[in-house]
Amino acid sequence: MALHAVETLTVGAKACCDLTAYPAFNPDGGGISDRQKRLLGQRLIILVEGPILTPQIRTLLTEYYVGNFMLKIPNFQDAAQASHLILELQSLAKNSGHSQPLLIGFEYENSSISKATDSFGVTQFPSALGLTACQSSQIIKSVGEAFSKELSTIGFNWVYDPVLDVVTDLTEPLDASRRFGVDAETVGTHALVFTQGLHANRVALCAIETLAATIEEIYTSITREEPEDDAARATEQEELESLEQLIGKRCLDSLQLASSLHGLQDPIQLGRSIQTTVQIILRERLGFQGPVIFDCSTFPPESIACPKHAPLRALFGDCDMVRLSDNHYTQVASIQTIYAAAKSSDLKESATAAAAARVSKLKDHCTSWEIALAARRDFTVVLAANAGLAQAAYRASITALSKDSTPLLNLPPTSVLVLFSPTVLSQSTTSSAAASDPFEPLGRALSRSHSRIRHVPYTVSAGLTGTHMAFLSRSSAIVLVLCNASSAFTEAQMEFTNAVRHAVNDREAALPGTETIRKVVVGAGDPRDLRGNWGEWWGVCCYDYTLGALEAVAEVIVGDRVATGVLPVN
Numbered sequence: 001m002a003l004h005a006v007e008t009l010t011v012g013a014k015a016c017c018d019l020t021a022y023p024a025f026n027p028d029g030g031g032i033s034d035r036q037k038r039l040l041g042q043r044l045i046i047l048v049e050g051p052i053l054t055p056q057i058r059t060l061l062t063e064y065y066v067g068n069f070m071l072k073i074p075n076f077q078d079a080a081q082a083s084h085l086i087l088e089l090q091s092l093a094k095n096s097g098h099s100q101p102l103l104i105g106f107e108y109e110n111s112s113i114s115k116a117t118d119s120f121g122v123t124q125f126p127s128a129l130g131l132t133a134c135q136s137s138q139i140i141k142s143v144g145e146a147f148s149k150e151l152s153t154i155g156f157n158w159v160y161d162p163v164l165d166v167v168t169d170l171t172e173p174l175d176a177s178r179r180f181g182v183d184a185e186t187v188g189t190h191a192l193v194f195t196q197g198l199h200a201n202r203v204a205l206c207a208i209e210t211l212a213a214t215i216e217e218i219y220t221s222i223t224r225e226e227p228e229d230d231a232a233r234a235t236e237q238e239e240l241e242s243l244e245q246l247i248g249k250r251c252l253d254s255l256q257l258a259s260s261l262h263g264l265q266d267p268i269q270l271g272r273s274i275q276t277t278v279q280i281i282l283r284e285r286l287g288f289q290g291p292v293i294f295d296c297s298t299f300p301p302e303s304i305a306c307p308k309h310a311p312l313r314a315l316f317g318d319c320d321m322v323r324l325s326d327n328h329y330t331q332v333a334s335i336q337t338i339y340a341a342a343k344s345s346d347l348k349e350s351a352t353a354a355a356a357a358r359v360s361k362l363k364d365h366c367t368s369w370e371i372a373l374a375a376r377r378d379f380t381v382v383l384a385a386n387a388g389l390a391q392a393a394y395r396a397s398i399t400a401l402s403k404d405s406t407p408l409l410n411l412p413p414t415s416v417l418v419l420f421s422p423t424v425l426s427q428s429t430t431s432s433a434a435a436s437d438p439f440e441p442l443g444r445a446l447s448r449s450h451s452r453i454r455h456v457p458y459t460v461s462a463g464l465t466g467t468h469m470a471f472l473s474r475s476s477a478i479v480l481v482l483c484n485a486s487s488a489f490t491e492a493q494m495e496f497t498n499a500v501r502h503a504v505n506d507r508e509a510a511l512p513g514t515e516t517i518r519k520v521v522v523g524a525g526d527p528r529d530l531r532g533n534w535g536e537w538w539g540v541c542c543y544d545y546t547l548g549a550l551e552a553v554a555e556v557i558v559g560d561r562v563a564t565g566v567l568p569v570n
Helices: 016-020 034-041 056-062 077-097 126-133 137-154 184-199 212-221 232-250 267-285 310-316 326-341 349-366 379-397 440-447 466-473 494-510 545-557
Strands: 044-048 066-071 103-106 202-209 254-257 292-294 322-323 418-423 453-458 479-480 518-524 537-541
Touching: 034 326, 034 349, 044 056, 056 077, 056 326, 056 466, 066 077, 077 103, 077 379, 103 349, 126 137, 126 379, 137 184, 137 379, 137 518, 184 232, 184 310, 202 232, 202 349, 232 267, 254 267, 267 292, 267 310, 310 322, 310 326, 379 453, 379 545, 418 440, 418 466, 418 494, 440 453, 440 479, 440 545, 453 466, 466 494, 479 494, 537 545
Parallel strands: 044 066, 044 322, 066 103, 202 254, 254 292, 292 322, 418 453, 418 479, 479 518, 518 537
Antiparallel strands: none
16 A cells, blocks of 8 residues: 555644744633633643642643643652652542543653662563563563553553564664564564553553654655555555554554654644554554554754644644643643634644543543542552562573573682673662662672672773783683673774673683683673674673663573573564
8 A cells, every 4th residue: 555645734734833823822811612621631741750749730730631641750769759649640630620530651661771660669670672582472461460560559550661663773772672573573462462461450551653664655755656665665564563463452552653753854744744644554544543642842953843833733633642842831832822723723623522532532441530549559569579570581581692501600619700891871760879880780690609700890981901901811701791782872892892802812822722711791781782703702691781680691691590582683
């Protein structure tokens, strides 16, 4: 099916700051009914920056009837603080005449860098790529169910997860961990199972999908008449496959279009691309009837869609919901321009009613006033019940690149084992942990089996120093850690590792007889770091560098446990 952009967009085709034809006006003024305000409020999403119910948030909830909020996870001390605020928000919504509870969203995306672990104390499970390595649908489903139970206990009813994009050669390492695999069938299958786990505790999902190739084809088709070629059609079909799986099983609650639309340079074409994506791709072709969300909080400064008017443009493009800027004054200005468009009837009340109905159906699926205002369960009890599952999942994810036994098995107790690890950003967000070496837990875990551990971090700026060479000259074994080294920002890691490999080769050449150094390389993060020929180095992958992942990979490195994971990328 060839893609052709819709031709119906008229008002939304104004250049971005032709949208100043919709000036901000006093929301208490005439021309827009209380019913319209309430319906429009269901289409808005606001970020709550911290644990206090501020006057600004109170105004948005009670005067503008905003019906959906997300919490900024790192700004909360613990789950109890978040739970208290959520209950406050829901109570205020009830007392302000909201007909349904608020959607309270948690932006998780199953990332390997989970700020929630420190801020809330929620259980850290393997990233999406790590879950795929487990080869177990039961583990994936159980993780979804356990995670949703923790969220619902705190008071969340909506989670921004899973990511439906595939890992490609162009995927940045930090994004790779959030994706289930390299092909759409794998991504769709695992996302479906994970979603079924989330639904076990009435937590709705908001899947993330870039649709980069599909949107590019739409954008290009606006300015040309020739049909798409076979390559474009195949790419587009692969992108849509994972969506089709979730939609076909009625498991896709809501969908956020990711940032591939943000870079479009022409405002008319931006509006038509959004509208074509929603109307033709999602509604007509795929039959998706849930809310479609557009994030207007992250437009880059050079974008043609300014933060004030981007939400109105997305609504003109038939998105059901928009996440507003994180700045309160821009939020209010955006809402008032939306009111002005509604007052002029350019933003049709029928379209707003249809979008609000989709949001209402989503709320019916995941919440009720009884649930939203209920007394909270003991979070620590729920947390304790998930510790064993997290450990089992991490252990199942560890992947050895060789069928041979680890070379550190039966390492003589007098041998010196050197651990070289990169200096990278900690996965912890607490000030004390963030200041420490994130690979200290790996050194501690290895020391349980071998006492003579020498842990020497390396920086990409300093490279291989005399200190590293001194420790290497006394070592009988080495564990070399790479962490997302293929990123454009950390390519210098590979320079260090190449220097270490040359130094090891030189030292082995000087050893008597057939004596060698026992060599292990660990990919902690993106497994693509271990592509290429590592020769006699024994490779092993973990997909995160959290405490659970590092302890699990240490068990495999020393031979206490055999790796059972399967590499999820080529």
